[in-house]
Amino acid sequence: MKTIFADMTRGIDEQMISRAGRILLDGGLVAFPTETVYGLGGNALDAEASGRIYAAKGRPSDNPLIVHIAEFGDLQKIVRSVPETAVILGRAFWPGPLTMILEKNETVPQATTGGLDTVAVRMPDHPVARALIRAGGGYVAAPSANTSGRPSPTKAEHVAEDLDGKIDMIIDGGPVGIGLESTIIDLTEEIPMVLRPGFISLEMLRELLGEVRMDPGLRSADPSFRPKAPGMKYRHYAPKADLTIVEGSQEKVQEAIRRLAREKKAAGEKVGIIATDESAALYEDGIVKSAGSRQNEITIAMHLYSILREFDELKVSVIYSEAFETPQMGQAIMNRLIKAAGHHVIHV
Numbered sequence: 001m002k003t004i005f006a007d008m009t010r011g012i013d014e015q016m017i018s019r020a021g022r023i024l025l026d027g028g029l030v031a032f033p034t035e036t037v038y039g040l041g042g043n044a045l046d047a048e049a050s051g052r053i054y055a056a057k058g059r060p061s062d063n064p065l066i067v068h069i070a071e072f073g074d075l076q077k078i079v080r081s082v083p084e085t086a087v088i089l090g091r092a093f094w095p096g097p098l099t100m101i102l103e104k105n106e107t108v109p110q111a112t113t114g115g116l117d118t119v120a121v122r123m124p125d126h127p128v129a130r131a132l133i134r135a136g137g138g139y140v141a142a143p144s145a146n147t148s149g150r151p152s153p154t155k156a157e158h159v160a161e162d163l164d165g166k167i168d169m170i171i172d173g174g175p176v177g178i179g180l181e182s183t184i185i186d187l188t189e190e191i192p193m194v195l196r197p198g199f200i201s202l203e204m205l206r207e208l209l210g211e212v213r214m215d216p217g218l219r220s221a222d223p224s225f226r227p228k229a230p231g232m233k234y235r236h237y238a239p240k241a242d243l244t245i246v247e248g249s250q251e252k253v254q255e256a257i258r259r260l261a262r263e264k265k266a267a268g269e270k271v272g273i274i275a276t277d278e279s280a281a282l283y284e285d286g287i288v289k290s291a292g293s294r295q296n297e298i299t300i301a302m303h304l305y306s307i308l309r310e311f312d313e314l315k316v317s318v319i320y321s322e323a324f325e326t327p328q329m330g331q332a333i334m335n336r337l338i339k340a341a342g343h344h345v346i347h348v
Contacts, residue, residue, distance in 0.1 A: 003160075004169040008033075008128050016171070017128075021135025023168045024049075029056055031145035031159045032132050033173030034124040036097050036181050036198070037305070038153040039068065039142030040167065041132065044078075047111035050141055056166045059148040064114035065141040066099055066182075067121045070133040075121060078107050078139065085187050088208050095125035097182040097199045112141050122182055128173045144181065145170075151237050151305040151312075151340070154179050158309060179302035180332050185212070197331040199301070218335060237340040239308040241272065241316045245334075245341050247323040248348035254282050256348045257320045261285040264318050272311040274321035276300070287314060297326035300333055308340060 006016040020030045027049045030041045040057060042049035044067040054061045069075060072090050076082050079102040086100050104119035113119050124130060133140045144152040147162040156172035163170070183198030185205060193213045194202055205212045244260075246253045261271045262285050271286030277293040289307045292299025311319055321341070324333045338345065 001165055001168070003164050003167055005156075005160075006169060006171045008171055009174040012128060012131050014131075017131045017135050020132055020169050020171060021137070024132075024136030024140060027052070028168040029053060030132065030136075030169045030171065031153075031156075031163060031167060032129055032142070032171045033156070033176060034068075034126045034129045034142075035177045036124070037176055037179065038145040038156065038159050039124075039129070039140075040145035040159075040163070041068070041136065041140040041142040043137060044068075044112050044139040044141035045107060045109065045137070047109035050109065050111040053141060053143065056163060057143065057146070057148045059143065061111070062114045063143075063148075064116055064118075064120055065112050065143050067108065067112065067119055068129065068133055068140045068142050069121060069123050069138060070130040071138070072123065074138050075102075078105060078119060078121070079103060080105050083187055085192060085209055089185070089187075089205070090123075092208055093200055093204075094123040095130065096123070097125070097178055098122060099182045099184040099196075101184065101186040101188060101195070103188055108139075118186075118188055120184060126173065128171060132171070149238055151239065151308040152181065154302065154305050158305075161309070176302070178298065179305060180329070180336060183332070189213075197335050199329060199332065201328050202331070214331075237305065237308065237336050238342065239319060239340065240312050241319045243308075243319045243321065243337075243341040243344065245321050245323055245337055245345045246348060247345055250279070250322075252348040253322050254279055256346065257322065258283060258285070260320055269318050270314070270316045272314065272316035272319040274304075274307055274319065276322065276324075279322065286320075287311070287316060291324070294324075294326060297324070297329045297333070300324055300326065301329050304333065304336065 042053045099122040145159045146153050153159045154176045183200040184196035186193045195215045264271045265285045273286045273288045280290040291303045
């Protein structure tokens with residue numbers, strides 16, 4: 001298959017959007033930018049299209065896909081009912097990086113929902129994404145546009161690395177704005193539960209809904225559960241090198257990483273270190289990359305996946321990362337890092 005590349009870094013190309021929409025309506029696949037990461041889109045109401053998404057990514061078919069919509073009114077057409085909690089959250093955060101899990105109706109095939117009777121839905125805040133959704137029939141299933149298990153794509157080049165020749169079109173909308181996948185909240189529980197942290201924090205949700213729980217299994221390494229939340233089963237975001245996170249006071253973390261990097265370098269290993277603007281200069285051994293500033297945590301979220309891919313290109317064999325317990329996005333950043341590391345964390 002020859003993949004079509006559409007450049008929309010300077011604005012929406014209506015002709016190419018129309019072409020992309022036709023690809024989706026015909027059962028094909030289109031990668032596109034959102035404000036979180038690039039998504040791999042297929043017609044959410046077409047079971048065969050969902051199957052093609054799983055095949056292109058190499059994604060297990062029991063891992064649900066997120067259905068993307070462009071209008072709030074379209075939500076009621078694919079769920080059994082729209083609870084008041086969804087209305088409240090939709091007014092506050094849609095379009096935006098929040099995914100809601102609701103009970104689906106028969107319109108959505110179980111091939112899209114990983115065999116579950118619930119469906120994950122969000123309305124992205126990106127003009128290209130919303131134009132594509134409208135052109136493609138209004139319901140686009142879209143996990144991240146990468147090979148399953150690899151770091152999620154934050155640039156069109158990342159998508160091409162993994163999926164060129166496997167999908168019909170890649171739309172280049174430039175670098176994304178957030179860099180981590182959406183927050184997922186399950187509204188089918190008696191008490192709403194966050195199943196995946198993201199830019200919309202637990203505190204922000206509690207301000208609107210009152211009691212909201214965080215899934216206690218978020219940091220669990222147990223792979224045996226069947227997920228309601230897209231992206232919450234199997235190893236994800238992983239570089240090819242062995243990644244270890246070092247947690248503790250910043251001084252002790254930096255001391256431990258310096259020692260570990262020195263030891264690995266002496267043993268002939270090629271070492272990568274994920275640091276911050278504030279700490280990068282403190283490391284002398286290995287290839288050091290700053291994810292951003294602890295004073296501006298969105299920069300860490302934006303650069304994390306790119307750094308993991310850069311280390312793949314540099315063929316490092318081991319990576320040590322500082323922990324990032326920042327105020328708003330710390331839970332989301334650490335959730336992705338811990339999964340990328342296969343739950344390999346050192347406490348100092």
